[in-house]
Amino acid sequence: MEFLTPMGWDEALAMKADRPDALPLAGGTDVMVELNLTAHRPAALLDLTRIPELRTWSTTANEHIRLGAGVTYRQVIDELADQLPGLAMAARTVGSPQIRNRGTVGGNLGAASPAGDSHPPLLAVGAQIEVSSKTRGSRLIPIDEFFTGVKRNALAPDELIAAAVIPTARGPQQFSKIGTRNAMVIAVCSFALALDAHTEVVGTGIGSAAPTPIRADEAERYLTEVLQGLRLWRRRSPLPESVVRRFAELVAEAAAPIDDVRGTAVYRRHALSVLARRTLTWAWDEYWATGQSAA
Amino acid sequence: MTLRTESSTSTGRIGDSPQRPDATLKVTGQFAYSSDLWMEGMLWGSTLRSPHPYARIRSIDIAPALAMAGVQAVLTADDVPGINAYGLDHPDQPVLAEDVVRYQGEPVALVAADHPEVARLAAERIVVDYEQLTPITDAMTAVGHVDWNTPGRTGVPSLHPDGNLVRHVKIRTGDPDPKADVVIIGEYDVGMQDQAFLGPESGLAVPAEDGGIDLYVATQWLHVDQKQICAALGLGPDKVRLTLAGVGGAFGGREDLSMHVHACLLAIHTGKPVKIVYNRAESFLGHVHRHPARMRYEHGVRRDGTIVYVHATIYLDGGAYASSTPAVVANAATMGIGPYDVPNVRMDCYGAYTNNPPCGAMRGFGTVQAAYAYEAQLDRIAAELGLDPVGVRCRNALHEGSRVPTGQLVDSAAPVVELLHRVEALPLPPPVDPSRLDLREQPGGVSNTTHGEGVRRGVGYAVAFKNVGFSEGFDDYSTARVRLEIVGGEPVVTVYTAAAEVGQGLVTVEQQIVRTELGVEKVVLAPADTRVGNGGSTSASRQTYVTGGALKAACEAVRAEVFDVAQRCYGRMVRGLRLVDGKVVSDTEGGIGSLADLLADTVVERTVEWRHRPTYPLDPETGQADAHVQYAFAAHRAVVDVDTELGLVKVVALDCVQDVGRAINPQAVRGQIYGGSVQGLGLAVMEEIVVTDGLVRNASFTDYLIPTILDVPPMRVELLEYADPHAPYGLRGVGEPPTISSGPAILSALRQATRQPLTHIPVHPDHLIGGPVALTNPE
Known part of the structure; x- marks a missing residue:
């Protein structure tokens, strides 16, 4: 197995173009476990840890965060909890402190596991994934189009993930994850919610309950329409219980879970409805309370 | 409890909580576990395991594995020189499967190669032709019961020559048909728990010039391993010598053999040291679990x-x-x-x-x-x-x-x-x-x-x-050897026992017992190996009791000899002798002399085999x-x-x-x-x-x-x-x-x-x- 060590981004793209079978390696928290546990042996590893610009984030002109693919969960938690609260909440649920110190959002996207903790909050806010190749330059893939199958994403063989471009929060966000222990657990299912008080749009993301991470489109549409229709954004009043319940039902219906060793399909659907109900209640309470205190 | 009344300035006696002798090494990451073993020129062993829970083996073709560069040996059941069966209670488990595999993960063939990756890849190239059979996966079904305690199921295939019932224990006491006001009936089932020790199964087998083998391995009971390895290798106990390697947890999961015989077979076959380390997935298949x-x-x-x-x-x-x-x-x-x-x-x-x-x-x-x-x-x-x-x-x-x-x-x-x-x-x-x-x-x-x-x-x-x-009448004993000598003017006790330290702190307790019994501060623990007698199993909550008991008894024997020496030096019998802080002291006559002076070049060594009271x-x-x-x-x-x-x-x-x-x-x-x-x-x-x-x-x-x-x-x-x-x-x-x-x-x-x-x-x-x-x- 070859170990490729590009010292810069252009060199990395050149190597990936030259060796499309090379597996990118960032924190190694997923790749190394795979290597240790399975007989899978990639032809080459492309070590991206020597490229400093991947480890940085910046704010773009239109209030988005451009999150370098090598930014760790620890950085997200410490530096971006205000701008990207949903992603930061998800990052807090990843593994152990050691894993959060090494693991990266870019790596999570690269692995594209249906259980990846970063994915639901990125779906909920409509992030875009910036990918690059040596010959074609950069392009932005909407997160909705990024996950193409179980552990598959929309990258071409010669492309690398450069960054995630994520709108900063304009309203309360929540993330909840079910696991059968209280830390260091892969999601049995997870749910992210983002309320955008400017556009008055609701975003969602569901993890571990379908072949890929997905949005709950119907639930988003329903809640967006109800909130607008009832003028609830402006009235800042509590949500009717029936709305919360219907939203939760629609989230559960959006999922396509299976029975596996981590949980049953029936349980996953049920749990998603509970998480949807609770996260919506927390998010709306926060929105309402902020408005109360502001008023 | 007279021991508590002895006055001593020393700490680390029984009832104290002295630091473990391996504490610093363990918390600084420098303790050598069995997976850290290394020897110049050693080979790496890999195990091919059955993917099926129950299958007949039609044929095994090792040629593709042997053809790989770097492969030094590929072994199957035919290469087991002794009895191809082992087991703690009775030998029913093959070292390597012969004509049938009875569980997923059962070892089928072994490879030794000069790199672990080569060994693993070579094992994958071995071609085993299996005829899959329908597994029996429920205990009640296996023993032919149709309901609780109710025989009547026929036609259940036997997985072993004597059928599928390993043991039935009956307890009957009192009135067989008692009457009660209220009857509560409950049914419960418990899943299969794993010991989940952190240090995977691992060890290093080194072929010796005398045709024997030295095995360094993480285990709970060196002597019961040795007995089973001897039978499988067809060698006597003088030719199969075990030394305890650093054990990363056990909880019962290291009472059975895992890679022990496999590494020995490969080492004997190649004439080179062979190391085997399981990865985590293999470890889950490579040791027994708690019974569901x-x-x-x-x-x-x-x-x-x-x-x-x-x-x-x-x-x-x-x-x-x-x-x-x-x-x-x-x-x-x-x-x-x-x-x-x-x-x-x-x-x-x-x-x-x-x-x-x-x-x-x-x-x-x-x-x-x-x-x-x-x-x-x-x-x-x-x-x-x-x-x-x-x-x-x-x-x-x-x-x-x-x-x-x-x-x-x-x-x-x-x-x-x-x-x-x-x-x-x-x-x-x-x-x-x-x-x-x-x-x-x-x-x-x-x-x-x-x-x-x-x-x-x-x-x-x-x-x-x-x-x-x-x-149930098992001859449950431990052996301890205690050696007291003067080194550099100071009394030093060396403890020899085959009892396995698996993380529980037996090594600390051994030092405490010696300090208490012999009043000697410096207690050296010799590596646990089979050169000293059976230390019994590190299980059943027994080591402090039984090896502790053996060590206490060995110390008492040493102490009696020291008192003899002291009285000979003193020229007469002295009452109420005790050992305190490296000195022999009499309750009635005060200090008799320091151990350093009394013993000089004399080495006092005693070995004791100690048993708890019998069971039936x-x-x-x-x-x-x-x-x-x-x-x-x-x-x-x-x-x-x-x-x-x-x-x-x-x-x-x-x-x-x-x-x-x-x-x-x-x-x-x-x-x-x-x-x-x-x-x-x-x-x-x-x-x-x-x-x-x-x-x-x-x-x-x-x-x-x-x-x-x-x-x-x-x-x-x-x-x-x-x-x-x-x-x-x-x-x-x-x-x-x-x-x-x-x-x-x-x-x-x-x-x-x-x-x-x-x-x-x-x-x-x-x-x-x-x-x-x-x-x-x-x-």
């Missing part, structure tokens, strides 16, 4: 809560090979009524062969499973009769002087009532403060699943009942016998918060009171109680090897979950010290009891919080919310 159990308990009680009778049936799934199943069956049967005084008992416990992973020893050894059943029954009795759960337990509790269902007299302290009252009296944790949300205090933890919604609290109690040491086999029809050495007791109180909508659990408190007879090392004793309680917590709420149709579905720490720090509450631990007059220093084995009662206490608390029956252990979120869907269902 199906249990039916019928308790007949009077209206006041007095238990009139217990009728119980237990099936233990032993998997493909016997391992220690016969002894586990006896334990589950004899301890299976719990620490309760029941006049009329009918117990039937069966151990079965199936095509599931082999099961054997794990901390608690058959009593863990039964405790889930008997303690659930006690709670149901209390609920049915409107009584207090602790009160019902106290009403029926064993006492010193009681007889257990085997007829054996409980002839030392059995403070069940006091343990319960003390644990009940410990302060309860305060309720969660809703105004100050800390996700770490909520079920689900930082995963942010509840801010208090749906959370209900429950409190539960359970009592552990465990035999200490080997039972169970009567095959009634199970009556003085089968056990010592009984140990612990009581737990668990407080849980359950998210009743999501079925997630936070154990809020897990407090324990245990009678330890004498705390030789209080810190180590508490460590055993903390660790044991957590291992029990794991089985209660998360730990299960999920096996479907004989195939393991979660052979990794990604999906076999063990508790993290956020799953473990702060624990209050209280020690009682009621000396057992039969045991050295009055001590009682401590390692296992906390593992037995912590889980049932948690289940009790969970039932109180959820009002769900929770008859499958570990509980799943589905069960806690009352859902119909269980992850694993018995057939």
